[in-house]
Every structure is written in C-alpha cells, then in structure tokens.
Amino acid sequence: MMNEETVVGGLYQLKGAIGSPYSMKMRAVLRYRRIPFVWEGGMAGFVAAQSMKAKVVPVLVTPEGEAFNDSTALIALLEARHPAVRSLVPTDAALGFLSLLLEDFADEWLAKAMYAYRWARPVDQAQMSRWLAFDALRGEGAIRIEEQAQAWRERQVSRRDLVGAGEAAQPVLEASADRIMAALDRQVVEVGYLFGRRPSAADFAFYGQLSQLATDPTPQGLMRAHYPWLYRWVQTTEDLSGEPEGPWDVTLDTPCLRLLLTECATHYLPYSAANAAAVASGEPMFQYGADGGVLTQAANRYQAKCLWALVQAFAALDARDQARLVPLLTETGCLPYLLKTVDTEAAA
Numbered sequence: 001m002m003n004e005e006t007v008v009g010g011l012y013q014l015k016g017a018i019g020s021p022y023s024m025k026m027r028a029v030l031r032y033r034r035i036p037f038v039w040e041g042g043m044a045g046f047v048a049a050q051s052m053k054a055k056v057v058p059v060l061v062t063p064e065g066e067a068f069n070d071s072t073a074l075i076a077l078l079e080a081r082h083p084a085v086r087s088l089v090p091t092d093a094a095l096g097f098l099s100l101l102l103e104d105f106a107d108e109w110l111a112k113a114m115y116a117y118r119w120a121r122p123v124d125q126a127q128m129s130r131w132l133a134f135d136a137l138r139g140e141g142a143i144r145i146e147e148q149a150q151a152w153r154e155r156q157v158s159r160r161d162l163v164g165a166g167e168a169a170q171p172v173l174e175a176s177a178d179r180i181m182a183a184l185d186r187q188v189v190e191v192g193y194l195f196g197r198r199p200s201a202a203d204f205a206f207y208g209q210l211s212q213l214a215t216d217p218t219p220q221g222l223m224r225a226h227y228p229w230l231y232r233w234v235q236t237t238e239d240l241s242g243e244p245e246g247p248w249d250v251t252l253d254t255p256c257l258r259l260l261l262t263e264c265a266t267h268y269l270p271y272s273a274a275n276a277a278a279v280a281s282g283e284p285m286f287q288y289g290a291d292g293g294v295l296t297q298a299a300n301r302y303q304a305k306c307l308w309a310l311v312q313a314f315a316a317l318d319a320r321d322q323a324r325l326v327p328l329l330t331e332t333g334c335l336p337y338l339l340k341t342v343d344t345e346a347a348a
Contacts, residue, residue, distance in 0.1 A: 012037035015048040016058030019132045019215075021114060022071040022107070023058040024238070025208030029075060032199060032240040033086045043136045054302070071208070072103060075201050088201040090248040094321045098252070099200040100313055101334070102260055104306050106205035109268035113177035114212045116165035117219045119156045124216045129153035164271075164297035172290045176267050177213070178222075180206075180260065185227040187256040194256065197246030199237070207237045253328050265333030271297075272307040273337050273344070279304040280346035301347070307337070308348035314338045 014030060014037050016023025023045060030037045040048075045057035052059060052069050059069045060077075068074060079089060090096045118128050133149035160166040165173060184206060193199045194206075213219035214234045223231040250257075271288045278286035278299040287296050314322070329335040 009038075010063045012063060013040060013061040014038070014058050015040045015045040015061065017041055017045050017132070017135055019128065019135055019212070020045070020057050021111065021208035021212050022056070023208075024211040025071050025204050026058050026060065026074055028207055028238055028240065029078070029088065029201075029204050031238075032204075032243060033078065033082065033088070034241055035078065035082060035085065041135065042138065046136065071205075072107065072201075075103075075204075086245055088199065088204065090195050090200055092248065093317060094252060094324045095195050095200075095248060095250075097313055097317060097321070097325065098257065098261075099195065099202040101264065101310055101338075102194065102202035102257075103200075103205040104310060105260070105264045105268050106202065106209055108303055108306055109264070109271070110177060110180060110206065110209040112163070112165050112169070113173040113180075114209045114216075114219075115156075115163060116160070116170050116173045117177075117213060118216050119153075119160055119165070120167075120170055121218055124218050125153050125157060127217055128215075129156070161296075162298050164295065168293070169290070169295050169297075172267070172293070172295065175291065176263060177219070179263055181210075181213075181223065181227045181230055183256045183259040183263075184210075184233075185230040187254075188233040189229040191250065191254075191256075192246070194250075194260075196249040198248050199240065199243075200248070203237070207234060210234045211238070252324060258328070258332060261328065261332035261334050265337070269307075269334060269337035272303060273341075275300055276304040276307050276347035277343040280343045304344070304347035308344050311338055311340050311344050315340060 012030065012035060014023070014026055016026065016039075018024065018041055023041075027039060045059060048059040048061075048067065049055045049057050049069065052067065054069060056069055058071070058074075059067050060074050061067045068077060075088060079087060088099075090099055118124050129149040129152050130145070132152060133145045137145050137148055187194065191197070193203045210230065211234055214223055214231055267290055271290070274286050274288035275297070278284075279301050284299055285296060286299055287294050317325070326335060329338065
C-alpha cells in the first residue's frame, strides 16, 4: 500500500521506464483508454518496484494509493475498474481468448528475442546500457552514468543463459522474431490491428516488445529495412488517445492469426510446458526442443503460472466458443498445450 501523500491529484500514477517493454505497453494502454494518469520514468519506477513482491516495473498506483504490477494483471484491473471505457477485450469470447493467448506469447516469448538482441552484440550493449543508465541517472554526470552503464551491461550480458537468451538460443529467437514481425507487418498495413480496426491487449503486448526492438540498433535496422509498416506502426501506437473506437471485425482464422499461433505452438508453448514440468518437479533447469536443437534454461515459476492461466481461461469458455476455436488451435498445434494436465496444474 502506498502512502496517501504519494497520490497525485487523484490520478493514477504509472512508474516505469522507457527502456522497459512492459512500461511502454501500459503507458500506451492508459493513453488509448483515455484514463488520466501521471507518468513517472527514470529512477521512480525502480524505486517503486522495491516495495513490491515482484520487484519489476511498471508499478501502477491507483487514485486510492494502492500499488500493483504485472502488465497483464494491470490490464485486467483497469478493465474491472473502467469497463465502459474503450475496452481492450474483444466482445467475442473466442477472440478474447486468442487475445489473452497472444498477449502472453508476446510478453513471455517475444521478450526473449528483445533481450537477446539487446545484449548479444557490442553495438546494442553499448547503446542500450548507456541509454538505460542515462534514463535513471540523468543530470548526475557522465562519469556516474558511464559507471552505471558498465555495471548494468556486465550484469545483463552475464544473465543471457539464465533467461534463455544465450548463444545457443540466439538464432532461434531471432528467426522467431523475424517471422512474428513479418506476420504483423502485413496485418498492420492491411487491417490495422490483430482483431480488426481496434487494438486489443495483445496488440499492446506486441507493441511493448517492439518498442524496444525499434530502438535498439540491430533490430531497428532490421525493422526499417524489411518491416517498414510495422516500424511506423510502433511509432503511431505509442499514443492512440485520438484513435476512433473501431470494431473488432476479423474472423477467427486470418493469415496473421494462423501464423502467430503456429509460431506460438512451435516455440512458446513447448517451452512453457517444459518449464511447467520442471517447476512441478522442483528441477532448477530444463530443456526444450527448438528448430531441431535442444535449448536449456532455468525454470521460471511465474511463466508456469502464465501457462496455467491460459489453460484455465480455455476451460472457462463455453462449449460453443471452445468448438469454434478447436479447429484453428488444432491445426496450428496449440490445442494440446491448452488442455489441463497434472504438470501445468501442479506448477501453478
């Protein structure tokens, strides 16, 4: 609980960082939904995160002074508090489930590619460590900022294997990101958003990761050269407060959705299932197959809970909506991972 003195004029406060994909995701969400808020970047987000159970940004402080984090949970909180204001949840329950699945896919899988790109090559390491240090310490002098940049660079590079973004995973993650960006590049120019002419929570999740890929030197160059529509979409999606409240008017089985779900079933869901099994059995490390190879990573309890939440959300759909989704989820390979198993339940 935040002290009431920290509440600014009865507004929400979003404490984050422009180098954080989840902070950018939530800032764009609040702007699109026209929910008045105060943005606090730089060191404020990191300070606020220290009081949270999960010490991650962004932290959203409500007008009543309560503090929460985890972008998916924050979106759900805002939907409950402001149900009539430019909702991000498609009214069609089947599309709503796909939005939840793809939001998780972007948050947890595309995030790996973002991390891999940022900390694999010297050019990206140098720029982003300096920029992130500047964001937190601007005004404290070049020497202090450069010292912090070097410390962050060494820490983040050293964690690549721990988070599943090391040398062995690099080509897998980059190839996967390339396919994701190719699918989205066509969608944004032909339709606008994943489910029609109105953004969903999944659109903002992809935006959050892409906001970083469009900033870091190597992936920015890739986007500008090969996915120019998507690159521009990232810039426009930063502030959609003036966007008309259009319809969600796509069918369940569009080329973009099929490509993204196939990618999800090829990489993210097998990874998630292997992780959940490791968490359930208490194993600190696990392996999963990817592009004909085997990758190793530390088990992650939060991501096991993410998979269980998807399993529960699919089970909660009524029989009619499940029946509508089953052909697409079966053909793309997603369905087996969305059915209740002992491992996924135990891991949660």
